[in-house]
Amino acid sequence: QVLQVEQTVQWMDKTNTKIQENKEYLTTLDQAIGDGDHGINISRGFQEVMNKVSGQAYEHVADVMKDVAMTLMSKVGGAAGPLYGTAFLKLSMTFKGQDVDYALFSQGIEDALNGVKQRGKSDTGEKTLVDVWSAVSERLKQEEKFDGSVLEETARTAMENTKDTLATKGRAAYLKERSIGHLDPGSVSSFYLFEAFAEVINEGE
Amino acid sequence: QVLQVEQTVQWMDKTNTKIQENKEYLTTLDQAIGDGDHGINISRGFQEVMNKVSGQAYEHVADVMKDVAMTLMSKVGGAAGPLYGTAFLKLSMTFKGQDVDYALFSQGIEDALNGVKQRGKSDTGEKTLVDVWSAVSERLKQEEKFDGSVLEETARTAMENTKDTLATKGRAAYLKERSIGHLDPGSVSSFYLFEAFAEVINEGE
Amino acid sequence: MKKIINDPDKVVQDMIKGFVAAYPNDVKQLPNTTGIVRKEAPFSNKVGLVSGGGSGHEPAHAGYVGQGLLDAAVAGEVFTSPTPDQLIEAIKAVDGGAGVFLIIKNYTGDILNFEMAAELAEAEGIEVDKVVVNDDVAVEDSSFTSGRRGIAGTVFVHKIAGAKAEQGASLQDVKQTAQKVVANVRSMGVALSSCTVPAAGKPSFELADDEMEIGIGIHGEPGIERKQIGSADDIAAELTKKILEDNKLTKNDDVAVMVNGLGSTPEMELYIVNGKVQELLAEKGINVYKTFVGEYMTSLEMAGCSVTFLKLDHELKELLDAESNAPAFRAK
Amino acid sequence: MKKIINDPDKVVQDMIKGFVAAYPNDVKQLPNTTGIVRKEAPFSNKVGLVSGGGSGHEPAHAGYVGQGLLDAAVAGEVFTSPTPDQLIEAIKAVDGGAGVFLIIKNYTGDILNFEMAAELAEAEGIEVDKVVVNDDVAVEDSSFTSGRRGIAGTVFVHKIAGAKAEQGASLQDVKQTAQKVVANVRSMGVALSSCTVPAAGKPSFELADDEMEIGIGIHGEPGIERKQIGSADDIAAELTKKILEDNKLTKNDDVAVMVNGLGSTPEMELYIVNGKVQELLAEKGINVYKTFVGEYMTSLEMAGCSVTFLKLDHELKELLDAESNAPAFRAK
Ligand SMILES: Nc1ncnc2c1ncn2[C@@H]1O[C@H](COP(=O)(O)OP(=O)(O)O)[C@@H](O)[C@H]1O
Ligand SMILES: Nc1ncnc2c1ncn2[C@@H]1O[C@H](COP(=O)(O)OP(=O)(O)O)[C@@H](O)[C@H]1O
Ligand SMILES: [Mg+2]
Ligand SMILES: [Mg+2]
Ligand SMILES: [Mg+2]
Ligand SMILES: [Mg+2]
Known part of the structure; x- marks a missing residue:
């Protein structure tokens, strides 16, 4: 089980489709506890990612990740841009020049998670996309091979759990108690990313 | 038949009541073809008129008219302020020191009309309050004694006729053809003035 | 209606109070009026510039009172020209002996009230002249009607006539320049x-x-x-x-x-x-x-x-x- | 939604175009970015001042680019911090050898993007320092959260840090003064x-x-x-x-x-x-x-x-x- 370049591009493509479809939903979530731009920003970013990576010939998965990172970094802006950008940059660094098997993928997600935490000065449980990435990372470490359903399930649960969490980072933190009862928009977009990954894995089986 | 000071104050009082009651209506009329302040301005003005003249001891009708003129001039503003101010100033000048019998009243209204026309550089048929004042003045000249119903009727018809008139003066003139189909707010407030006068006359009989 | 106000009938008064409070070293309120005047006015031998009109056009008109611009601005009620008794106070307050120049937007109400104030001023021996701004091309220019409205172009008249007066130009010259602006x-x-x-x-x-x-x-x-x-x-x-x-x-x-x-x-x-x-x-x-x-x-x-x-x-x-x-x- | 725009996705681009067109002698647009820079920048031996943030706060931030104020302002998408690649261009464009000072409002997005730009700048040998504005008392000041938001007080930081830099102060001194403003x-x-x-x-x-x-x-x-x-x-x-x-x-x-x-x-x-x-x-x-x-x-x-x-x-x-x-x- 090795992640192929083609699969990686598919992963981005599926992520993009989900995000475009849910652009308004993401924006509505961000309007409730943020500033209402997450859907707009992240959809612009992944659209640019697809413009960049589709049809290109890549040797390694890491090269795709690098282009994704640079594109998100320079096209998204806001909090999500540098955070997603950092995540993919870490993936690209960990994957660099290698075949991405289960163990390396798991390592990459862990490195990405740590990169995001460090950039955002944030930790699990603060109602940010870190919640989804850390749940996925934990689970990957527990398992030994790719299982789309398990990953999807894990990401979904973590995403849904942000609803009852009190925000202490990001714009939602200004709301304090009033942030409870709303999903974190960044966690929802991260869920789409892992849901898309799960679909790619399932198809590959 | 001589107009008494007390009647004159009553006239202003009744005018004020009508205008306060129709403040919103006048404003709505001015919103349609003007700038939406006629009700506000003229009600502020006549309220101040009542604050000024009620309870004061006047020797002559002309003295009441003078206070009315000065108050309207300094409290109404816009087009209506100087025009009504001028009308009452002319009445006060024509009436000065004399008993106001039918002939003198008729003369006063004619002088007021001419004063307004001159101030406003306007004539009958331009969809302004001049239409009401000139109809009333014409009619007064045709009759020989006060007749409330006739006056009221005359003022009302002139006021209603402004609806189908094309405006060539005042703010409504900017609308050209689109001014047709709307009553002129200043003509409506002038109608209240003469309606109030008619009521005072009728009561005096 | 959602507004940050205290009383709809007192908005002009309250605004003037807040305006003077903002620039106490530069302007003063004319007692018992809603006129705003440069603190040091009148300036001797400078033509005094007075503008004004209904409120609701802020920063017009008080925002243009200052050096190289207006000497006074008189605020009427919202969308309602100020009254002659207020305007005459402003005219008197800025008369430095070289005459007073009025900048009027072409609305019947403004013209009538300013004209009456000008008559009162002349009766008191103050030389007064004026320009009527009518820049709005949306309205046809016709001598049978009240003609064109004065809108944002008025700000250029304030600025340019203000600069001319500040240079010490005569009332006649200020007028000529103001008319040139209006014409263009x-x-x-x-x-x-x-x-x-x-x-x-x-x-x-x-x-x-x-x-x-x-x-x-x-x-x-x-x-x-x-x-x-x-x-x-x-x-x-x-x-x-x-x-x-x-x-x-x-x-x-x-x-x-x-x-x-x-x-x-x-x-x-x-x-x-x-x-x-x-x-x-x-x-x-x-x-x-x-x-x-x-x-x-x-x-x-x-x-x-x-x-x-x-x-x-x-x-x-x-x-x-x-x-x-x-x-x-x-x-x- | 009633707006005078051409395309909701192009408002920032169109605005920047219209801004430069308004002040062509004073500012220029950084090629391929939404950054606005003083026409004559960089100024040698003057600390360069860069601010920016999401669009939609106009006149902030481009309106504060000028003599005695900012040297550059970078506009992000509406309510979205600009990106590091844009910010680095602005930093390079205003670096006159005395270092570059960044004025950042305290939002995660702004901080992250500016920080990354600062890292890139330092990698290129440009000395960079910054201040984070957090004047909004509506939000509790807590070290466990992202802290207070930066709002209108930022304008005073622009003005005062801008004046300090214009006087030729060092990067360190500009920072100290800016921090004093933020603290007060x-x-x-x-x-x-x-x-x-x-x-x-x-x-x-x-x-x-x-x-x-x-x-x-x-x-x-x-x-x-x-x-x-x-x-x-x-x-x-x-x-x-x-x-x-x-x-x-x-x-x-x-x-x-x-x-x-x-x-x-x-x-x-x-x-x-x-x-x-x-x-x-x-x-x-x-x-x-x-x-x-x-x-x-x-x-x-x-x-x-x-x-x-x-x-x-x-x-x-x-x-x-x-x-x-x-x-x-x-x-x-
Ligand atoms: N300090 C942080 N650490 C990790 N994630 C964060 C942090 N701050 C915000 N986020 C994530 O970013 C998302 C908001 O993204 P976006 O709306 O694009 O940015 P912005 O808040 O600048 O408008 C939040 O929903 C949250 O998941
Ligand atoms: N040139 C004029 N001559 C006579 N009456 C006029 C003239 N211009 C306007 N009016 C009258 O004034 C009324 C408007 O008064 P008002 O709303 O108080 O003034 P403004 O138009 O300044 O807001 C009009 O309905 C009209 O009857
Ligand atoms: Mg957001
Ligand atoms: Mg009106
Ligand atoms: Mg009006
Ligand atoms: Mg944002």
Whole structure:
């Protein structure tokens, strides 16, 4: 089980489709506890990612990740841009020049998670996309091979759990108690990313 | 038949009541073809008129008219302020020191009309309050004694006729053809003035 | 009606109080009036400049009181010309012996009240002259009607007549220059939503969600045409075309441009309109000497904007550039 | 959504185009970015000042680019911090050898993007330092969260750090002065209506006809409390009280006051609020050194305002008064 370049591009493509479809939903979530731009920003970013990576010939998965990172970094802006950008940059660094098997993928997600935490000065449980990435990372470490359903399930649960969490980072933190009862928009977009990954894995089986 | 000071104050009082009651209506009329302040301005003005003249001891009708003129001039503003101010100033000048019998009243209204026309550089048929004042003045000249119903009727018809008139003066003139189909707010407030006068006359009989 | 006010009938009073409190070293309120005067006025041997009109157009008119601009501005009730008794106080307060010049927008109410004040002033021996601004090309210019409305172009009259007076020009010369501005300035506006006069409590007019009113007046007077809202480029093109048709600007003419917000339109949108306006002028070979984008002559919280072109000669350029120091117009 | 725009996804681009077209002699656009830079930048041996943030706060930030103020402003998408690749271009463009100073509002997005740009700049050998503005007392100041938001007080940081840099101060000294401003500036706002992000197409939040949101953020982030709309005096009193509690101003302190419109609130209302604010400060014996009323840091077409107090010492007064010449802030 090795992640192929083609699969990686598919992963981005599926992520993009989900995000475009849910652009308004993401924006509505961000309007409730943020500033209402997450859907707009992240959809612009992944659209640019697809413009960049589709049809290109890549040797390694890491090269795709690098282009994704640079594109998100320079096209998204806001909090999500540098955070997603950092995540993919870490993936690209960990994957660099290698075949991405289960163990390396798991390592990459862990490195990405740590990169995001460090950039955002944030930790699990603060109602940010870190919640989804850390749940996925934990689970990957527990398992030994790719299982789309398990990953999807894990990401979904973590995403849904942000609803009852009190925000202490990001714009939602200004709301304090009033942030409870709303999903974190960044966690929802991260869920789409892992849901898309799960679909790619399932198809590959 | 001589107009008494007390009647004159009553006239202003009744005018004020009508205008306060129709403040919103006048404003709505001015919103349609003007700038939406006629009700506000003229009600502020006549309220101040009542604050000024009620309870004061006047020797002559002309003295009441003078206070009315000065108050309207300094409290109404816009087009209506100087025009009504001028009308009452002319009445006060024509009436000065004399008993106001039918002939003198008729003369006063004619002088007021001419004063307004001159101030406003306007004539009958331009969809302004001049239409009401000139109809009333014409009619007064045709009759020989006060007749409330006739006056009221005359003022009302002139006021209603402004609806189908094309405006060539005042703010409504900017609308050209689109001014047709709307009553002129200043003509409506002038109608209240003469309606109030008619009521005072009728009561005096 | 959602407004940050205390009492709809006291908005002008409260505003004047807050205005003087903001600039206590620069201006003073004329006792018992809603007139704002430069702190040091009158200036001897300088022509005194007085403008004014209804409130609701802020920063007009008090925002233009200052060095190199107006000596006094008198605020009427919302959208209602001030009264002669207030205006005469302002005239007296700025009379430094060289006469007083009145800047009036072409509305019946403004003209009548200013004229009566001028008569009172002359009766008191103060020399008074005036200019009537009528820059709005949305309204046909006809001698049978009251003619064209004065809108945002008035700000250029303030600035340029103000600079002329500051230079020590005579009343006659100030008038001549002001008339030159009036002869060369043209504007037109568009509204996307209505304003609400505080004391009226409801919007002056209604526009459907997809409608705009072309040629709107700054008191919410209806314009030329109500139609489906266009793109910023279309709006800019329509206003520019109408003004150019009227102003007869040609290749190599120098102009000042003003893109003026009517109240609630974000500055972002004004700059978007400006982008297209400048492009169109460049296409015609008209030189833009200076551009002003912002809220200069508003209509309470109306959404929309107006575009103004002023054709400049050497004198007008110099006066437009001259130092001025008023809250709403600082130049150096 | 009623806006004068061409394409919701191109508002920033179109705005930048219109901005440069308005002031072609003063500013230039950084190629392929939405950064605005002083025409003559970089200035050798002057610390370069860069600010920026999401668009929709106009005149912030490009309106503050000019002599005695910013050297560059970078505009992100609406309410979205600009990206590191854009910021680094601005940093390079204003580096005159004395280092570059970044003025950042305290939002995660702004901090992350500016920080990454700073890292890139240092990698290229440009000395960079920064200040983070967090003046909004509506948000609790906690080290466990992202802390307080930066709002209108940022304008004072621009002005004062800008004046300091213009005097030729070192990067270290500019930073110290900027930090002094940040330590002494506090603000709070209120919204009466929402704004609409163009690309979102619908209002960011809903307020009932009689409701206001106290402590609103300039991106429409919810505030402290939603309640029935009060009078201007009540609103002024509530904002003033909250700020004074936090800022600990006492008798004989000197302050600068800013009453800032959030977008669609007429200037008339801002002055009404100012009237009460000044009255309250006078009651407490606090001296108002200078007052600013207008739109300085907006939130698209949001209705509402914010109040800012900056405690001044001798240095800050001098720098606040120093000559400056940017479209949105001219002082002399
Ligand atoms: N400090 C942080 N650490 C990790 N994630 C964060 C942090 N701050 C915000 N986020 C994530 O970013 C998302 C918001 O993204 P976006 O709306 O694009 O940015 P902005 O808040 O700048 O408008 C939040 O929903 C949250 O998941
Ligand atoms: N030139 C004029 N001559 C006579 N009456 C006029 C003239 N212009 C306006 N009016 C009258 O004034 C009325 C408007 O008054 P008002 O709304 O108070 O003034 P404004 O138009 O200044 O807001 C009009 O309805 C009309 O009857
Ligand atoms: Mg957001
Ligand atoms: Mg009217
Ligand atoms: Mg009026
Ligand atoms: Mg954002």
